[in-house]
Amino acid sequence: MNSDLKNKGMSLIVKTITRLTVGLILLYGIYIVLHGHISPGGGFAGGVIIALAFIHLMLAFGKDEVLKILPVTFVSLLESLGAVLFLSIAILGFLGGYFFMDWFAKGKPFKLFSAGSIIFSNIGIGLKVSLGLFGIFLVLILLKFKAKK
Amino acid sequence: MTFIPLFVVLPLLGAFIISFVGKYKKCFSDIFTNIITLTLAFLSFYSIFLLNTKSSLYIYKVGGWAPPFGISLVLDGLSVFMLVTVNILAFLITLFCINYMEKFTSKFRFYTLFLLMLAGMNGIIITADIFNLFVFLEIASVASYALVAYGIESEELEASFKYMMMGSLASLFILLSIAFLYSYASTLNMADLAQVLKEKGVNKVVTFAFVLFLVGFGLKAAIVPFHAWLPDAHPSAPAPISAALSGVLIKVLGIYSLIRISTIIGINKLFSNTLMFLGGLSIIVGVLLAIGQMDLKRLLAYHSISQVGYIILGLGIGTPLGVSGGLFHLFNHSIFKSLLFLNSGAIEYTIGTRNLDQMGGLREKMPITSATCLIASMSISGIPPFNGFFSKLLIVLACIKSGYIGYGIVAVIGSILTLSSFMKVQRYAFFGSLSKKSQEAKEVPSFMKLAMLILAIICSVGGLLIFKDIGNYFIKPAQEIIVK
Numbered sequence: 001m002n003s004d005l006k007n008k009g010m011s012l013i014v015k016t017i018t019r020l021t022v023g024l025i026l027l028y029g030i031y032i033v034l035h036g037h038i039s040p041g042g043g044f045a046g047g048v049i050i051a052l053a054f055i056h057l058m059l060a061f062g063k064d065e066v067l068k069i070l071p072v073t074f075v076s077l078l079e080s081l082g083a084v085l086f087l088s089i090a091i092l093g094f095l096g097g098y099f100f101m102d103w104f105a106k107g108k109p110f111k112l113f114s115a116g117s118i119i120f121s122n123i124g125i126g127l128k129v130s131l132g133l134f135g136i137f138l139v140l141i142l143l144k145f146k147a148k149k
Numbered sequence: 150m151t152f153i154p155l156f157v158v159l160p161l162l163g164a165f166i167i168s169f170v171g172k173y174k175k176c177f178s179d180i181f182t183n184i185i186t187l188t189l190a191f192l193s194f195y196s197i198f199l200l201n202t203k204s205s206l207y208i209y210k211v212g213g214w215a216p217p218f219g220i221s222l223v224l225d226g227l228s229v230f231m232l233v234t235v236n237i238l239a240f241l242i243t244l245f246c247i248n249y250m251e252k253f254t255s256k257f258r259f260y261t262l263f264l265l266m267l268a269g270m271n272g273i274i275i276t277a278d279i280f281n282l283f284v285f286l287e288i289a290s291v292a293s294y295a296l297v298a299y300g301i302e303s304e305e306l307e308a309s310f311k312y313m314m315m316g317s318l319a320s321l322f323i324l325l326s327i328a329f330l331y332s333y334a335s336t337l338n339m340a341d342l343a344q345v346l347k348e349k350g351v352n353k354v355v356t357f358a359f360v361l362f363l364v365g366f367g368l369k370a371a372i373v374p375f376h377a378w379l380p381d382a383h384p385s386a387p388a389p390i391s392a393a394l395s396g397v398l399i400k401v402l403g404i405y406s407l408i409r410i411s412t413i414i415g416i417n418k419l420f421s422n423t424l425m426f427l428g429g430l431s432i433i434v435g436v437l438l439a440i441g442q443m444d445l446k447r448l449l450a451y452h453s454i455s456q457v458g459y460i461i462l463g464l465g466i467g468t469p470l471g472v473s474g475g476l477f478h479l480f481n482h483s484i485f486k487s488l489l490f491l492n493s494g495a496i497e498y499t500i501g502t503r504n505l506d507q508m509g510g511l512r513e514k515m516p517i518t519s520a521t522c523l524i525a526s527m528s529i530s531g532i533p534p535f536n537g538f539f540s541k542l543l544i545v546l547a548c549i550k551s552g553y554i555g556y557g558i559v560a561v562i563g564s565i566l567t568l569s570s571f572m573k574v575q576r577y578a579f580f581g582s583l584s585k586k587s588q589e590a591k592e593v594p595s596f597m598k599l600a601m602l603i604l605a606i607i608c609s610v611g612g613l614l615i616f617k618d619i620g621n622y623f624i625k626p627a628q629e630i631i632v633k
Contacts, residue, residue, distance in 0.1 A: 073172075080169040087162055093212065099154040100212040 008062040018060035025053040033126035037115040043125025050126065051133035063141055072138060075131050082127030089117050089124065152192060153209040153222045156232065156271040157285075159185050164264035171257025178257040179247050182264060186240040189271070193232040200229050201622050208277070216277075217341045223277040226626025230476065231274045231405050233623070234483050235397045237607075239267050242389045242396075245491055245600035248593065249389055249498060259299060259387075266292035266393070270401045279327050280337045282409070286323065286402055290316045290369075293398055297386045308385035315368055315378040322365030329358040343413045355414060362410050363423070370403020372461060373431040376454050380438075383453065384446035384503070388494020391446060395453040396487035400479055404460055412631060416467060424465030429556050431458025432563035440570045445493045445503045445578070448570065449486065452529065455563060456482045462560065463544040464631070466551055473620070473628045474543030480624075481536040481611055485528040488604040492522040495593045495601065496578065500586045505574065510583035514590040517598050519579040521605040526575060528608045530568035536611030543615070 009015060033046030058066040096103030104116035113119065163185040171178035199207070207224040210216065243263070250256045269289025276282050294316060298309035331337060333354045334345040346355065364375070371379040379399075383391050411420065435455030442448035460482065463475025495518045496511065497503050512519040528537035541564055548557035592598070614620045 077169050080165050083165040084162070087158070087165065091158060091162075094151075096213070098210060098213040099158065102212065 008064065010060050014060050018056060022053050022057055025056065026050060029053060029126075029130070033122055034112065034119065036122040037118040038110055038112075043122035044129050046122070047126040047129025048133060050130035051137070054130075054134045055137050058137070058141075063138075067138075070134070072135075072142070075135050075138065079128055079131040079135060082124050082129075082131065086121055086124030086128065089121050092117070151209075152195075153207065153224055153275060154211065155192060156189060156236075156275055157268050159189060160264040160268035160271065164261045164268065167257050167264070168261045171260065172255075175256075178260045182243050182260045183240070183247070185264065186236065186243045186267070189236040189267075190240045193229065193236040196224055196229050197233060197622060200224065200226065200626060205626065217336060217338050220276065220278045220281050221338065222275045223339075224275065225630055226628075227405075227408070227630040228274045230480070230623065230627035231401060232271065234480050235267070235270050235274065235401060238393065238396050238483055238487055239263075241600045241603055242393050242487065242491075245392075245494070245597050246389050247596045249494055249597055250387065252498070253299070253387065259296075262292045262296050262299075263390070263393070265289075266296065266398070270397060273401055273406060277339045278337050279330070279339060279342065279410070279413075282406060283320070283323055283327055286369075286406065287320060289398065289402060290320065293390075293394060296390045297382050297394075299387055299390065300385070305385040308381040312378045312382035315375075319365045319368035319375075322361045322368070326358040326361035326365065329354055329361070333358075339409070339413055346414060351414065359410075359414055359420070362407065363420075366403045366407040366410070367427070368403075370399050370407070370457055370461075371454055372403070372427045372457065373434045373454065374427075376431070376435070379454060380447055380450045383450040384444060388446070388490055388497060391450070392487035392490035392494075395450065395490060396483040399453065399457065400460070400483060404457070404464070404479065408464065408631060421465050421467045424461055425553065425556055428458045428460070428462030428465055429559045431455060431461065432559055433458075436563050436566040436570065440566065440573070443505045445496070445505055445508075445574065446490065448505075448574065449489050449493060452567065452570070453482075453486060455567065456486065456529065458563070459541065459544055459560065462556060463540075463547065466544075466547050466553065466556075467632065468547055468551055469628055469632050470543060470550060471547030472631050473624050474540055474547050476624055476627050477543060477614060477620075478537075478540035480614075481528065481540050481608075484604055484607050484611060485525045485535075485537060488521060488525040488601060488608060489529065491597070491601055491604065492518055492525065495597055498593055498597070499590045502586060505577040507584055507586045508578040509581045509587055510579070511587050511590055512579040513583070514587060515592050517592060517601065521601040522579065523575065524605045524608050526571040530571050531564045532568075534612065535608055536614070537608075539612045539615040 029046045029049030031046070032041035032049060033043055036042030036046065054066065054070065090100045093099050093101035093103065102116040102118070106116050107114040163181060167178045167181060205226065208216065209222040211220045211222060214220070246259070250259055253259065266289050269285045269292060272285030273282055273289065276285060294309055294313045297312055298305050330342065334342050334349070336342050336345055368375040383394050386394060432455050435451050435458060439448050439451035439455065442451060456478070460475045460479045463471045463478060466472070493503055495515070496508065499515065500508065502508070524535065528535040531538045531541045541560065545557045545560050548554070548560060614623060
């Protein structure tokens with residue numbers, strides 16, 4: 001790690017703790033998204049936790065580090081993709097006869113693949129919410145207006 | 150009918166696809182948006198045809214769930230009437246945008262927001278579930294807050310903030326009253342709710358919920374005591390958005406939703422008197438505030454308040470004649486007010502100002518803009534061959550027939566004052582000698598001319614809807630939903 005990078009962001013203690021915890025937070029968020037249909041949580045709650053992992057990283061290391069991994073264009077692209085994914089699952093319902101119809105195989109109760117297309121909808125919502133929330137955070141940092149005198 | 154959800158699906162799909170393809174291909178968003186709005190306009194005309202030839206009511210079960218449990222979408226006389234009004238205008242406005250929005254950066258974001266707003270409005274119209282109505286109402290409102298602030302100047306941001314505060318307050322009232330109704334009736338489906346309320350009877354909880362609805366939707370429709378946000382918000386947006394906001398958004402979010410809710414709960418004497426009083430008040434206050442304005446778009450925004458007053462007055466009378474007059478005026482107003490806003494946009498496009506003082510003599514430089522603006526001005530002030538005259542005539546006749554002579558006189562006085570203020574607009578902007586700014590004015594590009602011409606043609610022939618042979622297919626089915 002060069003000295004320039006060391007000076008950005010918060011102190012060494014914060015950075016070390018962040019390095020340890022951020023993966024766990026991200027994993028927990030993904031868990032909440034994927035298990036939304038069998039345990040409490042879902043796309044929105046999991047998406048918020050995933051966004052918090054990124055924001056956590058940004059607070060500790062400064063914006064340049066995070067923007068290297070997740071550029072703004074990439075964030076907005078994935079966010080739109082999440083919305084399109086959710087909508088296309090709804091449109092695929094036309095195959096079963098109705099808009100939003102859940103025509104996938106249902107599977108065994110309490111297993112991961114057990115509620116038809118709900119898991120895919122949750123992934124779509126998770127993408128949209130996590131990157132949408134992170135995008136709002138980014139915009140608040142990047143956009144600066146000149147104050148009127 | 151399987152195509153009913155397309156009214157929501159197509160604009161939503163368009164919005165998200167444009168948001169990530171539009172950045173890389175410039176003309177894609179223009180073409181794609183226009184294809185979507187044109188398709189929606191055709192679908193809405195096709196649904197008029199379906200409604201008059203086959204069944205008069207279509208119910209679509211979303212996800213295959215039966216009505217009281219799932220969300221259902223409904224196509225009946227009233228919703229088809231509103232769908233046609235909204236989707237014709239949406240198409241003509243996007244046509245106008247092709248040239249007009251060139252002066253703004255990142256045009257594709259504008260189209261994304263516009264299509265989201267359109268999805269929200271279409272959703273409000275076709276849904277048959279009051280909580281779903283609230284969700285679509287929020288989609289349309291949030292998109293419109295962003296569109297008002299589209300120019301990101303300090304004035305626009307301030308107007309948008311004010312609009313957002315008032316809009317959120319209105320949404321809060323609406324949500325609260327939906328909660329009250331749900332706690333009383335334990336159902337959210339509109340048809341089911343009407344059934345339960347009929348069995349259980351209307352008590353104080355329902356009346357209170359209804360008053361909250363009146364305040365909430367009144368704020369969205371900018372009826373007079375709740376109108377303070379409109380004269381700031383509507384002029385601040387880019388001209389095509391002002392046209393969409395004044396032309397259809399306040400009607401769908403405010404008036405249509407209020408009518409829908411009142412058909413569920415039932416209209417009583419007190420409610421109808423309240424509506425008539427608010428309508429009469431809006432007519433006079435709106436037009437009096439409009440006369441003194443020198444900012445063209447602000448003047449038009451005040452006139453929106455006044456013309457919404459006519460619609461509310463007509464609907465408040467509650468007789469078949471009055472309701473048809475109100476609905477007819479709703480359609481007409483959305484046409485001529487959008488045309489006027491597009492004209493103001495055309496003037497701003499060439500000479501860069503919307504201050505009436507700095508215009509003058511534009512009749513020679515911009516023949517099509519001035520001709521269409523003249524037609525729209527005559528329509529809004531109720532000069533005979535144009536559409537505005539017939540709907541105002543119906544409203545005044547309905548007032549007199551039901552014995553409310555006072556309200557009839559108010560409507561006529563409002564019309565005369567409207568005429569005077571539009572004579573002022575014509576005098577300052579189009580007639581007289583050329584001002585310094587209008588020396589270098591040119592006629593606007595072709596798509597803008599085309600959109601204005603089509604709207605002017607609808608203004609000229611729209612009066613034909615008063616004849617029974619034509620109006621029976623369009624206005625009568627809508628009126629029968631409200632007054633049985």
